[in-house]
Amino acid sequence: MLVFAIVLPTLSLLWFMSRVIANERLVVGQKLAALYQDKLAEANELTESHFTNYLANLDTNLISANAYPLLRQLVLQEHAAGLVIWDAAGAIIYPQSSVISSDDAAIGTPLAEAWQLEFSTAQTAQAAARYAEIAATSPSPQVVLQARMGRSRCLARLGQLDSAITECSRAAFAQPPDNLDFQAALRWRLTADNARLLLLSLIARTQNPGNTTLLPRTLDALHTDLFNAPPQQLPLPANQNLFIARKVLDALRRQSPASADSPRADELNKLITAESLSLVAADTQPSAAGQTDVFFETTVDHQSFIGLRHKTRSQTVLVLLPKSGLESALTGYRDTFARSEVAYRITGPAGEYIGGQPDLKGKPFLTAILPASFPGWKADLYFTGSDVFEQTARRQIAVYLWTGALVILLIFIAGGLAIRAVGRQIRLNQMKNDFIATVSHELKTPLASMRVLVDTLLEGRVRNEAQAQEYLRLTVKENERLSRMIDNFLTFSRMERHKVAFNLAATRPGALVHDALESVHTKFNSNRCTLTVSVAENLPDIRADHDAMVTVLVNLLDNACKYTTENKQITLKVFLRENQVAFAVADNGIGLARRHHRKIFERFYQVDNSLARHTEGCGLGLSIVKFIVDAHRGRISVDSVPGEGSTFTVLLPVAGNDID
Numbered sequence: 058m059l060v061f062a063i064v065l066p067t068l069s070l071l072w073f074m075s076r077v078i079a080n081e082r083l084v085v086g087q088k089l090a091a092l093y094q095d096k097l098a099e100a101n102e103l104t105e106s107h108f109t110n111y112l113a114n115l116d117t118n119l120i121s122a123n124a125y126p127l128l129r130q131l132v133l134q135e136h137a138a139g140l141v142i143w144d145a146a147g148a149i150i151y152p153q154s155s156v157i158s159s160d161d162a163a164i165g166t167p168l169a170e171a172w173q174l175e176f177s178t179a180q181t182a183q184a185a186a187r188y189a190e191i192a193a194t195s196p197s198p199q200v201v202l203q204a205r206m207g208r209s210r211c212l213a214r215l216g217q218l219d220s221a222i223t224e225c226s227r228a229a230f231a232q233p234p235d236n237l238d239f240q241a242a243l244r245w246r247l248t249a250d251n252a253r254l255l256l257l258s259l260i261a262r263t264q265n266p267g268n269t270t271l272l273p274r275t276l277d278a279l280h281t282d283l284f285n286a287p288p289q290q291l292p293l294p295a296n297q298n299l300f301i302a303r304k305v306l307d308a309l310r311r312q313s314p315a316s317a318d319s320p321r322a323d324e325l326n327k328l329i330t331a332e333s334l335s336l337v338a339a340d341t342q343p344s345a346a347g348q349t350d351v352f353f354e355t356t357v358d359h360q361s362f363i364g365l366r367h368k369t370r371s372q373t374v375l376v377l378l379p380k381s382g383l384e385s386a387l388t389g390y391r392d393t394f395a396r397s398e399v400a401y402r403i404t405g406p407a408g409e410y411i412g413g414q415p416d417l418k419g420k421p422f423l424t425a426i427l428p429a430s431f432p433g434w435k436a437d438l439y440f441t442g443s444d445v446f447e448q449t450a451r452r453q454i455a456v457y458l459w460t461g462a463l464v465i466l467l468i469f470i471a472g473g474l475a476i477r478a479v480g481r482q483i484r485l486n487q488m489k490n491d492f493i494a495t496v497s498h499e500l501k502t503p504l505a506s507m508r509v510l511v512d513t514l515l516e517g518r519v520r521n522e523a524q525a526q527e528y529l530r531l532t533v534k535e536n537e538r539l540s541r542m543i544d545n546f547l548t549f550s551r552m553e554r555h556k557v558a559f560n561l562a563a564t565r566p567g568a569l570v571h572d573a574l575e576s577v578h579t580k581f582n583s584n585r586c587t588l589t590v591s592v593a594e595n596l597p598d599i600r601a602d603h604d605a606m607v608t609v610l611v612n613l614l615d616n617a618c619k620y621t622t623e624n625k626q627i628t629l630k631v632f633l634r635e636n637q638v639a640f641a642v643a644d645n646g647i648g649l650a651r652r653h654h655r656k657i658f659e660r661f662y663q664v665d666n667s668l669a670r671h672t673e674g675c676g677l678g679l680s681i682v683k684f685i686v687d688a689h690r691g692r693i694s695v696d697s698v699p700g701e702g703s704t705f706t707v708l709l710p711v712a713g714n715d716i717d
């Protein structure tokens with residue numbers, strides 16, 4: 058039953074644990090998925106708010122007249138590939154490729170005459186003189202600018218390079234007059250930029266180190282004018298702008314190989330590419346078709362891009378982004394999952410890669426849809442490094458296993474204790490049964506002998522008076538034996554019911570010995586026991602119940618006689634040991650094996666408990682002795698060798714030493 062009670066819960070626990078462990082990976086997966094679901098929501102929120110800021114930035118920058126600062130910002134900071142801006146009516150604002158009309162050199166004007174001399178008749182010196190005259194006299198600053206450029210060209214051709222450069226730089230860095238109209242302002246800027254380009258080519262032809270400051274100054278002026286011009290300045294038409302930008306890039310490359318790789322050259326290159334693409338997009342992309350404020354796929358110049366069309370009250374803007382350059386739109390994801398054990402990959406509607414880590418293997422543990430501005434896009438989450446699922450699950454499983462092992466251990470301990478308790482109870486029962494058998498046997502034996510003796514006397518079957526006396530004496534002896542036995546039972550019974558009250562008082566050890574000897578005297582004589590008694594002198598009094606302690610000594614002496622077969626030599630020694638009075642009863646009897654040493658003090662315990670044994674008794678004597686000694690706060694010990702004899706020693710505290 059008990060084994061069943063241990064095995065059944067253990068098996069159930071093991072089964073339960075195996076189920077829990079099997080489910081643990083699933084549970085951990087769900088827990089982590091729930092955790093990262095929140096993180097994904099956070100990433101989406103950040104992405105959305107970044108996108109809102111992006112649109113707000115477009116709104117702010119679209120108000121200005123010049124699209125170049127916006128193009129520059131989008132290309133250099135947001136990785137845009139191109140830009141188109143339409144007005145409310147659908148007409149293109151940027152990139153415009155208009156041709157600037159000019160009537161400065163109309164037939165009959167002084168400038169036309171000078172051109173004639175310079176280009177048709179190749180009278181360079183005369184042309185130079187004519188240009189100088191126009192520059193000095195013309196009321197139009199625009200014409201003066203053109204005349205200076207013409208003179209510079211002629212001087213260069215005449216070999217006067219330094220004078221040509223001086224003349225050209227006057228044109229290149231001339232202050233624009235105030236109050237120019239739209240067309241005139243554009244014409245002025247274009248002419249000035251052309252003068253700067255001419256200056257670049259002239260500088261390239263000289264080896265004059267004096268020009269080291271002029272060259273960067275010219276390049277700076279051009280560069281600023283191209284993409285870096287203040288927003289309120291009118292933008293150059295895109296084709297002109299591109300032409301100048303390419304020339305500047307060439308000049309930079311020519312200047313030195315180092316400046317070809319400089320950030321400025323790199324920037325210029327990007328802007329040139331973006332502007333070229335913008336020109337193609339302006340021709341091919343519709344102004345109003347499609348949704349606004351959502352990313353969509355589009356093709357420009359045979360390349361795929363992600364487009365974003367945004368509308369303000371007066372303008373519509375189209376930003377083109379390369380597919381792989383959407384990092385800035387996805388900073389929400391980058392920031393949320395930076396330094397985490399999770400990597401993400403963002404794919405477009407057709408499953409094409411857009412952002413995050415491109416080479417993630419296996420199955421994602423979580424997939425999320427991006428905000429509405431990214432239609433059809435999704436983000437897949439993967440665990441990086443060693444499998445976090447597995448690690449977390451393993452940690453949890455270890456906790457379960459340890460707990461399970463502990464519970465099983467506790468079940469076994471509790472079971473073991475229960476088995477021991479039940480075993481003890483079974484043994485006690487067994488002992489009680491044996492006891493009843495022994496008691497009946499022990500009681501019957503003296504009764505039967507008395508019956509025989511009395512019957513013999515009654516029937517007068519005695520030879521003489523002496524025999525009659527002998528029979529009566531035997532009857533008395535059997536009677537005494539019966540009484541002693543019943544006394545023992547009664548003492549034991551009182552002990553069992555805790556009904557014994559000891560009368561502890563200062564007692565002389567010698568007095569105890571005297572009374573005990575008197576009690577066993579007859580028995581020892583009839584059993585031919587030789588008893589040697591030695592009581593040390595000047596022993597202190599002990600605190601004891603006189604009668605109870607006499608019972609202790611009588612029982613020990615009785616046993617010593619009982620368990621000694623022939624040549625019974627018994628000694629009783631009383632002496633002082635460790636400030637206690639010791640009573641040692643020694644015999645040369647059958648002795649006791651070590652395993653019985655403790656058990657003999659238990660109730661009903663007998664080394665030989667067969668009914669056929671020769672000695673009387675029912676296994677109560679020593680348990681009574683121990684009970685009394687304990688009540689006196691004393692100790693009893695046995696020292697015995699089988700076949701050689703035993704010594705039982707009782708130690709009792711001295712009267713004055715008592716604590717209470």
Ligand code: ADP
Nearest residue numbers: 616617620648657663664674675676677678679
């Ligand atoms: P019993 O009535 O059987 O003598 P006790 O409680 O007095 O019961 O003793 C318990 C058992 O201890 C005895 O049955 C006996 O086997 C053993 N025993 C007691 N005293 C001695 C002794 N002096 N020498 C050997 N065995 C002893």
